[in-house]
Amino acid sequence: MIVRPVLSSDAAELAELLNAIIARGGTTALQTPYTAEALDSAYLTGPKVICCFVAVDSETGQLLGFQTLGRLDALPADIGDIGTFTRVDGIQRGVGSALFAATKARARELGLTALNAVIRADNVGGLTFYTRQGFIDHDIVRDVPLSDGTRVDRVWKRYPL
Template sequence: MQARDVADCVAIVNHIIALGGSTAYETPFSGDGFAAHYLGEPPVSNVVLRGERIVGFQAAFDVGDGHYSIGSFTDRRAPVRGAGRALFDKTLADCRARGGVAILAKITADNAAGLAYYRRMGFEDWQVWPNDHTRQDGSMVDRIVKRFAL
């Protein structure tokens, strides 16, 4: 991911936020906020293209002890089959090259699509963090932590 990719990535994630139900994020990103979080923080951040169009992005944040916490978003307006797999294959290789021992996916329990995606990628259930996320309406949601050993 590069600075020139920010606007396309913001459009993808903000559309997902607007749809609701498949991300913990509930407030849309600004370009600067997105760049600070997804370009400034993670040591691994990738986009996937169809032709020259960005159809998804994924980042892996270093959370210590060789563990990376992953976030994945693909275009829901014009989905491209295989985009999530392509992203994960690249992110997996990048985390391994950095000497990582595992990738974690922290998904809210109400995100059925996210839970299914990480299960398809080979992640295993690892932990449940009860009432770890508070929705804007005040409801509490468990966070399911899935782990992929490197």
């Protein structure tokens, strides 16, 4: 596996990856599928993106996942908001951790003081992943409605840099 900065040319494959996660449901707060252009602007190379890395299968060239760090209006400028997405069609052991190593290093280079992650309370895998990386619970926003009316808490976790 190779971890490298994202390119706009990765957007189509990453939109497919993210849309599969959205279609499966139950783990991401995102509910509307993305076009390649919309994903690129929102999470890959757009104006609110601090950095974004992709994990690439070194044998096949397939993109295994991506991790984006962006600006969130609710956070101070020295805290980045992180999101991690990996393929749903198989076990992606080590992808998230490899992406996090790159994101964390870049965030430190840029002088950020902390990373923030907002995870659905029913996303056990996501909560476990961020806890294993060293994130600690910071806040809970209760009863956030999904597009179908289901109400789910959001756990805000923080990683001090």
